[in-house]
Amino acid sequence: MSSHDADLLQGLAELLDAEGIGTYDPAGVLPADGTGIALGKVPDGPDRCVGLTPYPVADDDSTDSVTGIQARMRWGTDASALVQLADDVFTALHNRRSYSVRGVQVEISWRNSQAWIGPDSRGRMELTANYYFRTVRAGSHLTP
Numbered sequence: 001m002s003s004h005d006a007d008l009l010q011g012l013a014e015l016l017d018a019e020g021i022g023t024y025d026p027a028g029v030l031p032a033d034g035t036g037i038a039l040g041k042v043p044d045g046p047d048r049c050v051g052l053t054p055y056p057v058a059d060d061d062s063t064d065s066v067t068g069i070q071a072r073m074r075w076g077t078d079a080s081a082l083v084q085l086a087d088d089v090f091t092a093l094h095n096r097r098s099y100s101v102r103g104v105q106v107e108i109s110w111r112n113s114q115a116w117i118g119p120d121s122r123g124r125m126e127l128t129a130n131y132y133f134r135t136v137r138a139g140s141h142l143t144p
Contacts, residue, residue, distance in 0.1 A: 011101025
């Protein structure tokens with residue numbers, strides 16, 4: 001069975017992988033010496049990682065929906081490389097229009113916010129960006 005949020009989340013991980021931003025493995029295996037793309041919780045390793053987590057933003061009585069995806073990014077202790085990683089994610093997603101990931105039609109995606117969250121417990125720099133995705137989300141009680 002298809003799930004809007006799960007398909008959107010996995011599809012975005014695949015898109016970022018295809019754009020060369022990081023490596024996504026559906027089995028959850030992350031590269032030790034590259035940038036991993038993880039779904040949900042950001043794992044302790046590797047040092048370079050993008051963690052994607054979905055959350056609802058706006059749903060009404062129609063099939064229009066806005067889903068947020070938090071992209072939590074980490075890049076060792078190199079702040080400029082972390083900023084470049086965030087810029088790469090921005091280039092891939094901000095103002096991208098009329099595309100589909102895993103069968104979810106995205107009308108437009110955009111960055112809503114971004115902020116430094118400081119170093120983690122191992123001194124690695126982290127920041128978070130929130131991207132919004134306007135999609136069509138079917139449901140048995142929604143008006144098309």
